Amino acid sequence: MKITTLVENTTKCNNLGYEHGLSLFIEAAGRTILFDTGASDVFARNAEILGVDLTSVDAAVLSHGHYDHSGGLKTFFAMNKHAPLYVRKDAFGPYYSERNPGEYHYIGVDQSLITSNRLIFTSAYTPISGGITLFSKVEGTDSIPSGNKSLYRKEEETYKVDNFTHEQYLAIMEGDVRLLVSGCSHRGILNIVEAYHEHWGLYPTHVIGGFHLYNHRTGEPEAPQVLEHIAKKLLESKAVYYTCHCTGEENFLALERLMGDRIHYLAGGDILQLGKEDRHESECNQ
Numbered sequence: 001m002k003i004t005t006l007v008e009n010t011t012k013c014n015n016l017g018y019e020h021g022l023s024l025f026i027e028a029a030g031r032t033i034l035f036d037t038g039a040s041d042v043f044a045r046n047a048e049i050l051g052v053d054l055t056s057v058d059a060a061v062l063s064h065g066h067y068d069h070s071g072g073l074k075t076f077f078a079m080n081k082h083a084p085l086y087v088r089k090d091a092f093g094p095y096y097s098e099r100n101p102g103e104y105h106y107i108g109v110d111q112s113l114i115t116s117n118r119l120i121f122t123s124a125y126t127p128i129s130g131g132i133t134l135f136s137k138v139e140g141t142d143s144i145p146s147g148n149k150s151l152y153r154k155e156e157e158t159y160k161v162d163n164f165t166h167e168q169y170l171a172i173m174e175g176d177v178r179l180l181v182s183g184c185s186h187r188g189i190l191n192i193v194e195a196y197h198e199h200w201g202l203y204p205t206h207v208i209g210g211f212h213l214y215n216h217r218t219g220e221p222e223a224p225q226v227l228e229h230i231a232k233k234l235l236e237s238k239a240v241y242y243t244c245h246c247t248g249e250e251n252f253l254a255l256e257r258l259m260g261d262r263i264h265y266l267a268g269g270d271i272l273q274l275g276k277e278d279r280h281e282s283e284c285n286q
Contacts, residue, residue, distance in 0.1 A: 001028040001174050003208065003272040006046050007038040008244050011268030013284035015049055017042040018268050021068040022183060022210060022245040025052050029131040029174045034060040034083070036183055037072030044075050046268065050283065057083045059128055062109075063183025064167040065091030068245075070109040077118060086134055089121040090166035094154040104152065104159060122168055125199070135199060136168040140191030143230055146222065147215040147246075148186055162186070171196060171204070177274045178202060180239075182209030184246050190233050203237040206274055208266065214248030221250040231258035240278065242266040 006023040007016075021038030025047065034057045037043050047054050060076060060083050063069050073085070095108040113119075120126075124137040152159040169192055170181040180196050182189065189211045197203050211230075213222045221227075234241060234255075241259070243252060244266040255263050264280060266272070273279040 001172070001177050001179065001272075001274040002026070003028075003274070004050060004052055005244070005266050005268050005270045006043040006050070006052065008266065008268040008270075011284075012282050013269040016046045016269045016284055019068075020245075021071065022063075023069075023072065024181065024208070025054075025057075026170075026172070026181070028172045028179070029129065031058045031129055031132060032056055033058065033128075033132070033170070034076065035170060035181055036061070036063050036069040037076050039068045039071035041072055041075040043072045044079060050269065054079050055081075059083050060085045061134065061168075061170055062087040062091055063169070063181075064088070064164065064186065065093060065095055065109045066184070067107050067109070069183050070113075073113055074110065077116065083118070084120045085116070085118050086120050086122050086126065086128065086168075088136060088166045088168050093166060095162060095166075096152045096154055096159060098150045098152060098159070104154075107151075131173040133171045134168050135171060135195065136165070137199075138167075138169075138187040138191050138195040140188065140194050142188055142190045142194075142233070143226055144188045144191075145186060145212040145215075146226075147212055150215070151186070169196070171200070175275065177206060178204045179274065180204035180207045180209075182207070184210045184212045186212055190230060193234070193237055193239070197237075204239050206242070206278075207237075207239050208242045208244075208272075210245035211243055211247040211251070213251040214246055221248055221254070224254070227251060227254045228258060231255050235259055235262060240264075242272065242280070
């Protein structure tokens with residue numbers, strides 16, 4: 001199983017672009033999957049540099065309805081004429097961020113895309129193919145990110161705090177690897193991991209994704225006691241975690257101190273090979 005980070009907030013490579021966003025190219029279980037497209041066309045430009053053929057993608061997945069994961073969709077549809085996009089119908093809701101009290105900014109998906117014939121609307125559990133499933137049924141409330149409080153869905157003229165029913169997660173099983181991929185984990189990474197366990201009866205062996213621990217309105221990391229609790233529960237799952245994007249640098253460093261080699265940072269241009277011997281490397285001109 002191979003995962004290439006096409007774009008992320010950071011990169012160690014001087015020939016790659018970066019932005020506030022996330023896009024992953026996944027080769028697993030006989031399929032190629034594009035998981036999110038970042039905020040712009042940077043993912044596509046980086047893919048060309050990294051030797052990733054986006055025209056070969058079998059299926060695309062949108063993790064949730066925010067611009068920093070969906071902004072490259074038009075670029076992808078123009079490049080790839082056949083791959084369906086698996087998406088929650090709620091992802092096309094009008095979503096906003098409150099940057100300052102009473103000041104709302106649109107952060108949702110380009111609404112013109114809802115008319116595309118490439119969309120497959122997903123349910124609580126949606127198989128893509130053998131060993132590859134999307135799920136969105138997450139009901140736990142443990143350590144919901146505090147940054148969610150500034151994220152809203154507009155209903156008529158009212159702004160209501162988003163409950164993230166539009167978020168979904170990718171589960172891939174190949175050999176001994178059980179991979180869970182999350183875009184931003186707005187429902188709380190602990191609850192998402194537990195939902196995986198409840199459905200499959202096992203914990204994932206590997207988890208990739210942002211944990212949304214950075215509060216963009218306050219600029220503050222999560223409280224130390226919250227991070228300690230999250231680290232303790234993640235360690236209990238026995239999985240190896242590769243985090244990125246909205247986790248935040250301070251939060252990652254705190255989790256790394258608590259979790260050691262069970263957590264790693266995934267930057268733009270990084271490549272994971274998961275199997276009997278995991279490999280985490282960067283294939284670019286630094």
